[in-house]
Every structure is written in structure tokens, then in C-alpha cells.
Amino acid sequence: MRYLMTTKASDTAPDENLYVEMARFVEELTAAGVLLATGGLEAGGVRMTSSGDTITVTDGPFAEAKEAVAGFALIEVRSKEEAIELARRFRRIVGDGESVIQQVFGP
Amino acid sequence: MPVTDVHRTVDAVWKLESARIVAALTRLVHDVGLAEELAQDALVSALEQWPESGVPDSPGAWLTAVAKRRAVDRIRRSQRLERRHEQLARELDQRQDPEPQDPERDDVLRLMFVSCHPTLPTEERVALTLRLLGGLTSAEIARAFLVTEPRIARRVASAKRTLAEEQVPFELPEGSELAERLASVLGVIYLIFNEGYSATSGDDLMRPGLCHEALRLGRLLAELAPYEAEVHGLVALMEIQASRADARTGPSGEPVQLLEQNRGRWDQLLIRRGFTAMLRAREIGGTPGPYVLQAAIAVCHAQARTPQDTDWTQIATLYEALARLLPTPVVQLNRAVAVGMAHGPQAGLALVDSLTADPTLQDYHLLPGVRGDLLIRLGRHEEARLELERAASLTGNVAERAFLLRRAEEIAVAGTPGVTLAQAAGDFLDRDDLEAGTVRSYGQTLRRLRLTLGDQLPLASLTAEQVVRVFATAWGGAAAGTWNRHRSAVRSFGAWASLDDLAAGLDRRAETRPPTETIGQAKLEALWSRADLPLRERTLWRLLHESAAGVTAVLSLNVEDLDLEDRRARVGDGWVSWRSGTAGLLPHLLAGRARGPVFLTDRRPGPSRTPAESDLCPETGRRRLSYERAEYLFKQATRPLDPAGGGYTLRQLRPRA
Known part of the structure; x- marks a missing residue:
């Protein structure tokens, strides 16, 4: 099953360390065949x-x-719990803020 | 956190982390069985502690650390590998940060090679891989493969035992060994994928869980062994096949074939991932292996915006290359399909027919399935129908069987569009078994029909009403004998062409004719004693004589109407009964058949509409014997007995009242 995790903008300025950790996290999830697509969004739109x-x-x-x-x-992922577990790790890396996880139906 | 939630979280963590945990432990203890045991112990600790302490920041690292500590304890207790224990303790101390990447990754790759080791039987490789690399429990694996849990547990246990006994090293194969070992890993992953993609048994066409597991394993392997083109080829193949998962089943779970799929339902995300994997395979280069070739074929389909855009010539070329590497009958069969599309059904059929003698394909349902498709395109509908029915009887998958049977039925309804009245009339008269006089007589009737209704009239659309109109116009005022002669010509033609009710609107006209003469007892005895005649004829004649029933009634008997014990059969509202002569023959004629017409034709049905269901033997596909044919055979057989030399009619078998 697929889940979309969206993350809202936060005030904390990202430091060098966060970039490194995030890059490693993304790489790891991609390697595990879990992360299908990811990206950042422009502020305005x-x-x-x-x-x-x-x-x-x-x-x-x-x-x-x-x-x-x-x-x-x-x-x-295989279950909602797996999605939550991954999101938990993500939030630990990025610090204060908010994410939403929603199951994606159909392609 | 409630305990059940913790359980779920632990389960999720385990599935995400088990491969790395078990791999790291295996490097320490050099035994996958022991490694998994230690990891499971750590899992139990997690279940005890996490509800109190909360889920740790890095649950995977936590589990690994606990398991390693237990590993060291155990080694310490065993007191045997003193030196190693010190080394381990040192290593453990040095590695407080459990995430140096490359050794861990290699450990997972090593674990894959071990669990897919060629020394294990394939089914044990599959079970162990899902267990160690996928983190599935035996119960989950059992559910996915529709077998019992103990059986999977036995496979896993046996695999672990074999690996320990054979002392299979925890290492990365090199040189010439690498190719063979990698092929085994790829084979296991693709086998898991295929079991999910085209479930070989059970009610559902797909078990997406297994596809998903295989995809994960493949993607993982592609990161661990990025310099192997075949790995990316396999990933590309699985991504693209998985992209069609939603499109390949219809609303009620029935399969939808590739060319009929709604391409708008293909998952573009997976297709793009497949293309990317394919590009990586191409960048590595080298001679394309079987997975790269199969992926290239999948890419061809994925690139076609409509089925008509499919580059079949390219696909046929790729299959030819694949068949050189993997000359398996299944690959040859797929090649035949591609050739059939690229170079016409006749070319495809020639290839398929070269496979029918292959014993490995004898029970493979796709062979008659593919043959059926090609025969449809060649207009050979009757043969096509039988092939599709055969395919249906060979598949173990319920959804697929229903699908094949429905297609076979559709052919029965659609019939052969090509045959015209003129062609059929020509074929009907151009038979060896008609006498010259009969040909002349029937020819007059048919010429009239053709003149009035048109040579190009599709035979299948010819109706009894049209025939009635022709008769009324042409012979409405003719003598009864003439009318009846034309009528019997139409009946015969209808029976031959499987248009059974063609003469339904034509009443027989009363002729003043001498009463039928019966055949004398001596001649009957001579007839009964002729063992050289076919069993069907002898049974029919005995039955007609002993029952004194009408010929039509006897020919209309079905096996299920018979009461062999009481020597009688239900016909409409009455009974047909027989005596010992028939009773001795009937069981041999039926030869175990339980349904369908008692008296079957031994010839292939003629063109045009397939016979009504009730006139077909469900077991042999043969048709009910027609009056005309039965009469003809009787005449032939009784010629030597008839002083006039013409032979007798079946009606003359009826004993004198």
C-alpha cells in the first residue's frame, strides 16, 4: 500500500547536519525499495x-x-504502522513541525 | 502506548529492519539459524520493554545492539572460541554507532546469497529469503503461498540446517561463481514475484503482497549490487509488469489480456521506475542476459500508447534472442505469440505446433490458449473453441478458467462469419459418400435456394423462414413426392451444416405409398452376427429393432436418459425399452460416458454454426449422429442383403406389428 506524507513549512532553519542526515535517510529508504518519489515544493504557487x-x-x-x-x-509499505514508523524517523531528523500521512488509493 | 500498538510497531520495525539485523548477526556468529534466533530474542525483549520505555529513537539499532550482546553472551558461555570472543567484544565496543554503511550493506547482500544458495532446494530458498530478507513470519509466508504454516516452518528449518551442515560461508561470491550465485538470487526473487503476479492456484489472479515483497527485494539488490546489468533488468521487468497490476483484472476479478487492457490504468510511476532501471542496465552494457531481454520486451509494450502501436517485429526479435539463451518451451511459446503478431497467425501457429509434442508443455494451459487465439485469427473457430476449452480444463486458477470458458462460448455464438451459402452448398455436394443420383437431386434443391437467397448469403444467417418462402414460391403447387424430395434435401443439408432447424417450417406431405416392408428374421440374424460392423451401428440397429421406437426418438436419446438396469429410457412422455441384445452392447458403446448424446458422429462437424449444446458430447466434443448419416450407413451395410441391391432403411428394422 502507498502512503503520501506531506510536510508543512517550519521556522527552523536547516543546518548542514540536517542535510547530511536527510540525504542518508532518503538514500536508505530508496535502497530498501520503500521510497517511490519525493520532492520539495515552492513556497508560493x-x-x-x-x-x-x-x-x-x-x-x-x-x-x-x-x-x-x-x-x-x-x-x-506493507502496513500503516510501517508508514508511521518511517514518518517518526523523518520527524526526528527534521525537528519541530508537522507532517500528515495519508493512504493513496489507486494509481 | 497500548500493548497491541506496541506489538504492531515492533512488527513494523522488524519487517523494515530484520534483513540488516540478521545480516549483521550472521557476520558475528556465522550461522543464519543462530543469527535469526538471537534477533528473535531481541524482538521478545522489545515487546517486554517498549510498552514501558516507549519506542527508542533508532529501533533497528536498539534491536541489533541487544541481539549482539546476546550473541556475545552466548559465545562467552560456550567458552570455545575464546579468541574470537575477545575480538567480538572489542568490535562491539568500537561500534557504538551502529550505522557505518558499507559493511552493513554488504552483509545484507551476503545474506541474500546465502539464503538463495544453490545447495538448497528452490522452495527452501524462497521460504528462507522471505523469512530473513523480507521479515515475514512463517504464517505470513504460508498464507501467501496457500500452504500450511508447519510446512513453511519445516522448509525454513531444513534450509538453516543444510546451510549449517554444509558450512556455507557468509561471503560475497567472486569470479565465475558470482554469475551462478547471482542467477540463483534473481531466480528466487522473480519466482516470488511470479507467484504473486500470476497466482498458479487459488481463487484470486494476483497476490499483490508477494509482488510487493519481490519488488522490495529486487530494488534492494539493485542498490547492493549496482554493477550487475541483470539485476537492473530484473527490477525493470518487475516494475513494468507490476505497473499493469490494476489493469489486468476486470470488475469481477477476471483476467484482462495485455492488448485489451486500459492503458490509462497502467501505473506510470512504476513504468518510469522500470525505464530508469532499464537505462541503468543499458549503461552497464555487455551482452543482454535473460532478464534484460525480458525487460526490453516489457518496455516495448509499455512504450506503445495503443495496442496497435506495439512494435511486434522488435518484440519477436527480442524473443528470438531470449530463446537462444533460454530455449525453454514457455519462452518458445511466447515467441510464437510475438511472431504471430509480427508475421501473421500462420507463422505463429507453425511455431506453436512445433511445441505440441513437447512433454513439458503437455499440461500447460497457455499452449492451447495461445493456439486457440491463433486459430480464431485464422478463422478456424471450431478448433479454436476446443483449444480454449482444453486450456480452461488445464488451469488451476478459478478466475482464469472462467475467463477461458467464456471466450470458448463466445466463439460458439459468433460462429464462422466467412462461409457463404454457395460455398457450403458446394462443399455439401462435393462429398465422397453421396451417390450420383442424390447429388443431382440435392443439387436442384440447393440451386433454387442459392438463386433465390443469393450465393453470398452468410450461411449462419440462413433461417427456416427463408426456406419456407423459397419452397412456397418454387414448389407450393408441386406433387407431394417432389415437395418431400426437396424437403429431405434441405433436412440433409441442414444436418450437415449444423443448421438443425432449417426444415422446421416444412411439413411432410402425405404421399400414397406402399407400407414399409420389414426385414426378415433370417436377414436380421445375418446382420446381428456381423462383428465387423462398428459397435455404434450394431447397438443402434438392435435398439431400433428391439424397441420398435421411432428412429428420431432413438437418435435423440442422451446417456443421462438411460436406465440400463431396467433396460429402458425416457423419451418425452413415454419410454423406449429394449431387450438383451441391446443391453449387451450399450455399456460398451457408452464406455463410461455419463452425459450427452448416446449416438455420436465420428466425423468433424461441418462449417457454420456450431451445433446446439444439447447435441454435443461434453466429454468428446463430438456431435449427435444425424438421421441422414445413420440411414446412409444402414443402407450401405444392408445392400448385400437386399435382393434389389439398394439396401434397407432404418424404419424397416421395426418389427411387424
């Missing part, structure tokens, strides 16, 4: 809203930037 026949396009950045997703990881 474009917002689209539709209402009736009108579609509105708004360029970022937006006021509530802290709620925005800053990165994602798509993992393939």
Missing part, C-alpha cells in the same frame, strides 16, 4: 478557485504560508 462558471487564478505567496505543504514523500 498559484491558487485556483472555481465558483459557478468563474475560475479565479491567484498568484502566491499567501498569508497563511505556514499551512502550505513544503515537501512530500510517496512511500510503498
